Structures are given as C-alpha cells and as structure tokens.
Amino acid sequence: MSLKIAILTDLHFSNNPVEDCPQRKGELSDVLLLRAVHRLNRWIKPDVTFIGGDLINDPVSPDAEDLLFFLKTSLDLLDSKTIIIPGNHDLPPEIFYKTFERPEDIIEVKGVRFLTFLDQEEPGYNARREQSGLDRMRAARAGFDGLIVSLQHVPLFPPEADCSPFNYTNAPEIISVMDECGITLSLSGHFHDGFAPLKWNNSTYFTAPALCEAPFRFSVIELEDDGSVKAETHQLALPLNSHLSDFHIHTRLAYCNENMKMPKALQLGQIFGLESMGFAEHSSHLYFSRDAYNAKKFYWDGINSPMMKDNTEDYLSLYKMYANEFSYIGMEIDVDRSGIPVINPELYKRLEFRIGAVHYMKSMLDASKRENEFMYLCNSMIKSGIDILAHPFRIFRRSNLAVPPHLFAPLVALLKENNVAAEINFHTNEPPLEFVKLCLESGVKLTFGSDSHNLYEVGEFYPHLKLLEAAGFNGSFEDILLKPFPRLQPANTGH
Ligand SMILES: [Fe+2]
Ligand SMILES: [Fe+2]
Ligand SMILES: [Fe+2]
Numbered sequence: 001m002s003l004k005i006a007i008l009t010d011l012h013f014s015n016n017p018v019e020d021c022p023q024r025k026g027e028l029s030d031v032l033l034l035r036a037v038h039r040l041n042r043w044i045k046p047d048v049t050f051i052g053g054d055l056i057n058d059p060v061s062p063d064a065e066d067l068l069f070f071l072k073t074s075l076d077l078l079d080s081k082t083i084i085i086p087g088n089h090d091l092p093p094e095i096f097y098k099t100f101e102r103p104e105d106i107i108e109v110k111g112v113r114f115l116t117f118l119d120q121e122e123p124g125y126n127a128r129r130e131q132s133g134l135d136r137m138r139a140a141r142a143g144f145d146g147l148i149v150s151l152q153h154v155p156l157f158p159p160e161a162d163c164s165p166f167n168y169t170n171a172p173e174i175i176s177v178m179d180e181c182g183i184t185l186s187l188s189g190h191f192h193d194g195f196a197p198l199k200w201n202n203s204t205y206f207t208a209p210a211l212c213e214a215p216f217r218f219s220v221i222e223l224e225d226d227g228s229v230k231a232e233t234h235q236l237a238l239p240l241n242s243h244l245s246d247f248h249i250h251t252r253l254a255y256c257n258e259n260m261k262m263p264k265a266l267q268l269g270q271i272f273g274l275e276s277m278g279f280a281e282h283s284s285h286l287y288f289s290r291d292a293y294n295a296k297k298f299y300w301d302g303i304n305s306p307m308m309k310d311n312t313e314d315y316l317s318l319y320k321m322y323a324n325e326f327s328y329i330g331m332e333i334d335v336d337r338s339g340i341p342v343i344n345p346e347l348y349k350r351l352e353f354r355i356g357a358v359h360y361m362k363s364m365l366d367a368s369k370r371e372n373e374f375m376y377l378c379n380s381m382i383k384s385g386i387d388i389l390a391h392p393f394r395i396f397r398r399s400n401l402a403v404p405p406h407l408f409a410p411l412v413a414l415l416k417e418n419n420v421a422a423e424i425n426f427h428t429n430e431p432p433l434e435f436v437k438l439c440l441e442s443g444v445k446l447t448f449g450s451d452s453h454n455l456y457e458v459g460e461f462y463p464h465l466k467l468l469e470a471a472g473f474n475g476s477f478e479d480i481l482l483k484p485f486p487r488l489q490p491a492n493t494g495h
Contacts, residue, residue: 003112005149005221006040006080008033009052009189010210012089013067018057024192024212026057031268032216034074035236035456043462044220044234046080048109052189052208053087053153064091068099075100081109085116087153087190088125093118106140112223115140117152119168125190127154128169134177141181147227148183155188155207158200164191164207178203184227194219197231204229214271215240238273238459243477245484246459247278247330247388248355248425248449253315254282255290258454262322265458270326272459276484278328279319280355280449283343286311286331299360302336303344312347328352328485332390334359339380348385353485355423355449356381357390364399371404378411382418388447388482389415391425393432408435415444421482426463427451437471445482 011033012018014026025032040046056067068091075082083103086096093102107114115136119127129152140148150156157163159171168174178186179201186205194209194217206229208219215237222230238244246269252260262279269277284298292298292307301307319329330353334342341348341356348354358377363369374395382389392411393403412435415422422439424431424446439446448464450457473480 001110001225003048003110003223004044004046005187005223006044006046006049006218007052007187007189007208007221008036008049008211008218009208010054010087010192010212011071012054012057012210012212013071014057014061015063015067023214024057024210025214025216025271026212028268028271029212030070030074031455032211032236033071034454035460036211036218037074037077038456039234039236039460039462041077041079043466046220048081048083048114049078050114050151050187051075051082051084052151052187053085054089054189055084055086056091057089059089059091065095065099068096072099081107083107083114083116083151085118085151085153088121105136111146113140113144113146113148115148115150117150119152119154122169125154125166126169127152129174134174137177137181137183141183147185147223147225148181149185149187149223150178150183151187153188154190155195155205156186157195157198157205161198161200163195163198163205164193166191175200175203185221185223185229187221194233197229202227206231209233211236215273234462236272238461239465240273242273243275244273244448244459244461244481245276245278246274246450246452246461247328247353247447247482248280248332248390248423249277249452249458251279251281251315251318253311253318254285254453255293256453260453260455262318264455265452266322266324266327268455268458274326274459276326276328277458278330278353278485280330280332280353281315282332282334283341284334284359286315287342296360298334298342299337299362302338302340303342310344312344316350330354332357333381333386335377335381337362339377341381341384341386350488352488353388354386355388355390356384356386356420358395361395364395371407375407375410379414382414382420386420387485388421388423388449390423390449391427391429391431391451392422392435394425394429397429403432405432405434408432408438411435412438412442412444415439416442421445421447423447423449424464424467425449425451427453427457431467433467433470436467440471440473440480446480447482
C-alpha cells in the first residue's frame with residue numbers, strides 16, 4: 001500500500017506586494033493556498049499534507065500573526081492529516097503554534113512515522129541539527145521497523161550532490177544518522193526552485209518548490225512500502241502557452257458569489273496564464289431581487305415578470321470600470337418555462353458572448369416529463385443565438401439523478417446544427433465523459449468554464465485538462481475550443 005504525501009511550502013503570505021522580491025506573489029498566497037487545498041481535497045486526496053514553512057514573508061511586520069489566521073482558515077479545510085512547521089520567515093515556534101497545532105513528537109499515518117524538526121538557523125540561510133535532533137531520529141527508529149520520514153524547512157542533502165545553495169552545515173553528520181536509522185525520506189522547502197528526488201544510499205532527499213512563485217507549484221509524493229518514492233509536481237498556473245480562456249466567471253453581483261472582486265479576478269487570470277477571460281453573470285440575478293430569484297420568478301414569469309428589478313446597467317458599468325484587453329463581457333442567461341431567454345433583447349446585443357443555462361425545471365421530480373422538458377428548454381436556448389451551452393446535464397446531477405446517456409446524441413446534434421459550443425464545467429458537476437467524446441467526434445466546439453464564484457477558481461482547469469486526456473484527446477486545443485469572441489467596441493485598456 002502506498003502513502004500519498006502532499007507538500008505545500010513557502011507561501012510568503014503578505015498583505016502587500018513583496019517589493020524587494022517581486023517574483024514572490026505573497027500578496028496572492030491566500031488565494032493560491034485555497035486553490036491548492038481544493039485541488040488536493042477533490043482530485044488528489046493525499047493521506048497527509050506537509051506545510052513546509054515560510055507561511056508568511058515578514059515575521060517582524062505587525063500583521064504577522066493576523067496573516068497566519070487567514071492561512072489557518074484555508075488549511076483547516078484540508079481533508080487529510082496536516083503537519084505544519086514554521087520556516088525562517090515565520091514567527092518563533094512558541095507564537096506560530098498559538099495559531100497552528102504543534103505536531104506530536106512522532107506522527108504516525110498509515111504505519112509511517114513522520115518526524116518534524118525545527119532546527120537552528122545558521123548564516124547564509126542554512127541550518128544545523130543539534131544533538132537533540134539527531135537523538136530524536138534514533139529514538140524514532142528504536143523498536144520500530146516501518147518507514148520513517150524526516151520533515152524540515154531547510155533542504156537536507158549530501159553536500160557533494162550540490163542540489164541547492166542552502167543546506168545543513170552538519171549535513172554529513174545528519175545523513176550518516178539517516179543511513180544508520182534507515183530513514184527513508186527527507187522532505188524540505190526553503191529553496192524556491194526545489195530539486196528533484198535524490199536517491200542517496202537507501203534514502204531519498206527531496207525539496208518541494210515554492211507555492212508563491214510562478215508557476216505556483218506543489219508536490220505530491222507516493223511512498224511505497226519498500227521505501228521507493230515517486231514525486232509529481234503540480235502547478236496552479238495553466239501549462240505554458242496553452243492559450244486557454246475562461247468564459248465563465250461570476251462577479252460580486254451573483255447572489256452565490258463568495259469573494260469575487262473583478263480587478264483581482266483579472267489579476268489572477270493573468271498570473272495563471274489565461275489568454276482571455278469572460279465575465280458571465282446570471283441574468284436571473286441581475287433582473288430579480290434575491291427573494292424573487294429564490295422563488296424562481298425568472299422561470300415562472302420570465303423577462304416580463306412584474307417582480308423584475310433590472311440591475312443590468314450596474315453589471316455593465318462594473319465591467320467597464322475594470323475591462324482590459326484580455327476581458328470579455330457576457331452573461332449566463334436563464335430560460336423561462338416557455339423556453340424564452342431571460343434577457344432583454346436589447347441587452348443581448350450589448351454583450352460580447354452569451355452562455356445559455358438550464359438551472360431550473362418544474363418537471364425535475366417527474367421521471368416521465370423531465371427529459372422532455374430538458375430537451376425543450378435546451379432546444380429553445382440553443383436556437384436563441386447563444387454561443388455556449390453552460391454545464392450540459394448538470395441539472396440532473398444536482399438533483400442526484402443519473403444523467404440520461406440517450407440524450408447525448410440529440411443534444412450534440414442540436415449544438416452542431418446551431419454552431420453552439422458545449423461547456424466543460426466542474427462547478428458542483430462532473431461532465432459526462434461520453435458526452436465530451438461525442439462532442440469531439442462530431443466537431444462540436446468545447447469551452448472551459450471555471451464558473452468561478454470564488455477567486456481561487458479562476459482558470460482552475462486541472463480537471464478540464466484531465467477530462468480531455470481521459471477522452472483520448474491529445475491534439476491542439478485550438479482545434480477543439482471556441483475562440484475568443486469578436487469585440488463589440490475597442491477594449492478599455494486604461495487599467
Ligand atoms: Fe525559508
Ligand atoms: Fe450555471
Ligand atoms: Fe455560472
């Protein structure tokens with residue numbers, strides 16, 4: 001049985017940009033961490049997550065303790081066992097561990113022992129392990145024949161291997177104890193480039209790259225029973241030159257928004273490497289009060305509802321304030337019970353793209369009618385002139401119903417005939433693989449949508465890329481993805 005260990009390290013969180021080291025995006029680390037936490041929980045599912053230190057950038061800044069609190073709220077969301085140690089940029093352990101849980105002397109996860117070391121810092125950003133640390137290594141081995149992992153902030157490696165500019169000043173001594181005690185694995189952070197697993201005698205030495213520097217990496221180690229190690233590095237940014245766009249980003253005007261700030265979303269999209277970004281607010285949220293929306297007035301009454309309260313100009317002016325050369329303005333348009341899009345036809349023309357979505361059906365609980373209604377609403381929507389069909393079939397999944405596979409072919413035919421793209425969207429959703437395959441085979445264009453309601457989701461296409469891989473696609477994205485839309489007017493590049 002293997003043990004999966006995730007390593008997130010060197011966040012250098014800060015309330016302000018790190019001026020003396022601008023490649024450290026410390027001011028975004030809270031978002032980076034949350035994105036990593038959600039990816040780990042939903043897709044990677046490690047047994048244990050090691051947070052390798054330097055959680056904040058400046059331990060003498062007055063906000064240092066406050067910053068730790070914000071990181072803790074995200075770290076508390078981790079499903080796995082979590083082991084957190086401070087680095088040389090953190091507050092001293094006695095203060096640091098007022099916020100976080102101090103690791104026990106020996107932590108056992110699935111029969112593997114983990115030891116954390118808070119070693120003495122040495123000049124030149126190096127460290128030294130004192131005799132008491134070496135004694136703890138020996139004590140962990142006494143009477144135990146399983147695997148042992150050593151966790152510390154500063155990289156440990158044999159000096160002759162020359163893996164990093166930082167090391168332990170007494171590395172040869174520690175390594176001889178590693179050998180003597182058969183400590184299988186050593187995991188560190190601190191050196192922001194990281195280095196690949198180094199096998200030396202019977203142990204493996206690994207340093208994970210910093211989360212705070214592009215492309216915002218973290219590592220996952222598979223530790224096998226025989227002590228062998230496989231390391232995979234993940235990045236939060238999109239693959240270089242992938243030319244991907246996110247055409248489904250919400251704003252603070254969505255009732256379901258969590259923390260969406262348009263300028264910050266744009267900033268994140270750019271650092272994650274999106275080619276373009278499309279804002280697509282719910283039409284039903286812009287035209288109805290929260291109560292009327294919750295009462296599904298958009299569906300029952302449609303665009304001519306007496307309950308309508310038009311907020312669409314607020315949306316357009318919000319966009320205008322922050323729009324840049326990468327951004328597009330669109331809307332996620334609901335449909336009423338007669339199949340009429342919930343949008344004023346005049347506004348329709350002022351958008352650069354339109355996503356159609358089926359979010360509610362009266363027949364959802366009626367097995368004899370729901371498939372007909374679904375196809376009826378999709379058909380009206382697709383023929384109304386939308387560019388993208390949002391999250392096809394999600395409405396079934398959200399009601400805990402099986403997705404009807406016999407509807408894949410007729411929906412694909414409709415999309416194809418009307419030149420409408422199908423969205424791949426994992427927000428509270430698992431797009432059906434067979435449907436995606438059919439779109440690829442039939443030449444129906446696809447789009448990637450994050451459906452961001454929280455900043456950490458912007459351009460998070462990890463599952464989208466995995467899905468295309470699972471569908472057997474290995475060509476160029478340009479051939480299958482919808483291209484950015486024609487401009488309505490010259491973009492405002494003033495920001
Ligand atoms: Fe460090
Ligand atoms: Fe939606
Ligand atoms: Fe949405």
